[in-house]
Amino acid sequence: xxxxxxxxxxxxxxxxxxxxxxxxxxxxxxxxxxxxxxxxxxxxxxxxxxxxxxxxxxxxxxxxxxxxxxxxxxxxxxxxxxxxxxxxxxxxxxxxxxxxxxxxxxxxxxxxxxxxxxxxxxxxxxxxxxxxxxxxxxxxxxxxxxxxxxxxxxxxxxxxxxxxxxxxxxxxxxxxxxxxxxxxxxxxxxxxxxxxxxxxxxxxxxxxxxxxxxxxxxxxxxxxxxxxxxxxxxxxxxxxxxxxxxxxxxxxxxxxxxxxxxxxxxxxxxxxxxxxxxxxxxxxxxxxxxxxxxxxxxxxxxxxxxxxx
Amino acid sequence: xxxxxxxxxxxxxxxxxxxxxxxxxxxxxxxxxxxxxxxxxxxxxxxxxxxxxxxxxxxxxxxxxxxxxxxxxxxxxxxxxxxxxxxxxxxxxxxxxxxxxxxxxxxxxxxxxxxxxxxxxxxxxxxxxxxxxxxxxxxxxxxxxxxxxxxxxxxxxxxxxxxxxxxxxxxxxxxxxxxxxxxxxxxxxxxxxxxxxxxxxxxxxxxxxxxxxxxxxxxxxxxxxxxxxxxxxxxxxx
Numbered sequence: 001x002x003x004x005x006x007x008x009x010x011x012x013x014x015x016x017x018x019x020x021x022x023x024x025x026x027x028x029x030x031x032x033x034x035x036x037x038x039x040x041x042x043x044x045x046x047x048x049x050x051x052x053x054x055x056x057x058x059x060x061x062x063x064x065x066x067x068x069x070x071x072x073x074x075x076x077x078x079x080x081x082x083x084x085x086x087x088x089x090x091x092x093x094x095x096x097x098x099x100x101x102x103x104x105x106x107x108x109x110x111x112x113x114x115x116x117x118x119x120x121x122x123x124x125x126x127x128x129x130x131x132x133x134x135x136x137x138x139x140x141x142x143x144x145x146x147x148x149x150x151x152x153x154x155x156x157x158x159x160x161x162x163x164x165x166x167x168x169x170x171x172x173x174x175x176x177x178x179x180x181x182x183x184x185x186x187x188x189x190x191x192x193x194x195x196x197x198x199x200x201x202x203x204x205x206x207x208x209x210x211x212x213x214x215x216x217x218x219x220x221x222x223x224x225x226x227x228x229x230x231x232x233x234x235x236x237x238x239x240x241x242x243x244x245x246x247x248x249x250x251x252x253x254x255x256x257x258x259x260x261x262x263x264x265x266x267x268x269x270x271x272x273x274x275x276x277x278x279x280x281x282x283x284x285x286x287x288x289x290x291x292x293x294x295x296x297x298x299x300x301x302x303x304x305x306x307x308x309x
Numbered sequence: 310x311x312x313x314x315x316x317x318x319x320x321x322x323x324x325x326x327x328x329x330x331x332x333x334x335x336x337x338x339x340x341x342x343x344x345x346x347x348x349x350x351x352x353x354x355x356x357x358x359x360x361x362x363x364x365x366x367x368x369x370x371x372x373x374x375x376x377x378x379x380x381x382x383x384x385x386x387x388x389x390x391x392x393x394x395x396x397x398x399x400x401x402x403x404x405x406x407x408x409x410x411x412x413x414x415x416x417x418x419x420x421x422x423x424x425x426x427x428x429x430x431x432x433x434x435x436x437x438x439x440x441x442x443x444x445x446x447x448x449x450x451x452x453x454x455x456x457x458x459x460x461x462x463x464x465x466x467x468x469x470x471x472x473x474x475x476x477x478x479x480x481x482x483x484x485x486x487x488x489x490x491x492x493x494x495x496x497x498x499x500x501x502x503x504x505x506x507x508x509x510x511x512x513x514x515x516x517x518x519x520x521x522x523x524x525x526x527x528x529x530x531x532x533x534x535x536x537x538x539x540x541x542x543x544x545x546x547x
Contacts, residue, residue, distance in 0.1 A: 171411050171412070174407075174408050174411050174412075175408075175411075175412065177397070177400070177408070178397055178408050178412075180399075181396075181397035181398060181399055181400060182395045182396070182397055182398075184359065184379075184395065185391065185395040185396075185397065185457075186397075187358075187359075187378065187379035187380050187383075188357055188358075188359060188379050188383060188388075188389060188391075189383055189388070189408070189409040189412050189413055189457060189458070189460075189461050190379075190380045190383035190384055190409075190412030190413040190414070190461055191380055191412050192378075192380045193380065194378070
């Protein structure tokens with residue numbers, strides 16, 4: 001096996017280093033920030049598999065986290081905590097497999113709208129089920145302590161980063177990129193487009209299912225409108241765009257940048273917090289479509305070997 | 310090796326192909342002629358599995374290709390280029406070829422080049438390996454179409470107007486390249502070309518389509534003298 005290249009090693013080491021350092025600061029505040037940071041990294045990496053590599057932009061990725069959280073509370077008490085979280089991940093993957101075949105037949109803006117609509121649809125189904133059962137929010141008492149959740153989430157972030165690195169190296173990754181560049185041409189040179197897209201979609205749902213379960217364990221509370229909140233989907237897309245989604249670096253850079261920035265803004269300038277974030281997103285889309293990772297690359301290229309043409 | 314059996318294709322009420330049948334012999338260079346709209350590219354799309362025919366079937370040896378998805382046709386050893394080029398624009402020329410090398414035919418002919426360098430050399434793209442495919446000239450993108458198709462390790466290579474828009478010197482280079490592909494790799498070639506001289510010079514067999522129907526078939530010299538071909542190309546005498 002080939003050694004890790006810089007662009008593969010940097011995100012992996014960065015995640016591992018942050019995971020190792022934060023607990024040393026000895027405060028629950030940092031563990032909480034780290035927990036959120038790793039959650040977003042895992043979500044953004046998962047999103048990158050289907051949206052960054054294959055170019056199918058999902059605006060409904062929260063649905064997988066919501067399903068994971070819901071399965072966790074449904075199985076709460078019946079199975080051990082971690083088995084419940086694992087079941088949540090599997091349920092999210094299964095859901096992706098089931099809806100993937102029809103959903104992945106459409107491309108571009110239609111796919112974006114369809115994934116958004118599907119997530120909203122799932123949210124209202126769960127809301128109605130809960131109402132019919134007479135449940136208005138479910139409390140989870142006696143979940144694992146924050147430190148345990150922190151390490152679990154760090155492991156998911158590392159797993160997501162590793163997944164993107166591994167997929168990019170394999171035939172699957174090459175095929176997904178070909179699908180993104182030109183799906184008809186990809187099929188014609190032999191890429192099994194339907195199978196690859198479906199597989200990528202299911203893979204991109206597994207970790208978010210797990211993350212959703214951990215989110216519920218952290219808040220100790222499940223409420224459908226919150227667990228399926230579309231803002232979570234928007235945030236995933238924002239982080240991937242700010243970071244650049246061509247490889248595993250983007251989601252790590254983008255998430256780190258946004259989480260740190262919003263923590264700083266939130267504590268120092270709560271009034272302008274959202275305004276600054278919105279301006280940044282517009283700025284990145286307009287001036288740095290390849291994100292933070294792309295900016296680094298450009299700087300490096302200018303200083304290293306000037307790109308010809 | 311390839312048999313086209315009574316292929317028909319209608320788009321709504323428009324008949325693009327009607328009852329087209331022919332056999333492509335192993336290791337031949339097989340030309341397909343016809344005016345614009347004669348149905349040549351539609352025929353390639355049907356053979357490659359990009360389009361389903363309305364009637365008829367295509368066979369590669371004993372294998373029925375009709376009904377298979379494109380990637381299975383590619384796995385069987387059939388590759389095509391696109392007349393309107395479709396490179397993977399965001400990838401480099403080298404990455405385009407490497408991607409095709411990782412997919413394509415299940416059983417590659419022993420003589421098929423196994424590395425990108427060989428293919429880029431053969432197609433004259435070695436100087437552009439690192440450039441993004443989207444930044445190439447049209448002539449280079451046409452060559453990249455050939456390079457990517459070759460990289461799939463085909464037994465049958467379908468070339469759709471790879472010489473259109475080239476200078477006479479480039480046409481000569483391309484003719485030499487096609488001959489080399491057959492001679493060195495033993496690949497059977499089907500070729501659509503508007504450059505008549507090139508097609509006549511290259512082909513062992515020619516089929517002429519007119520409004521979706523076969524109006525002539527045979528060796529180039531014989532087809533060129535065919536009255537039906539002359540009237541289709543030069544107009545009927547009134």
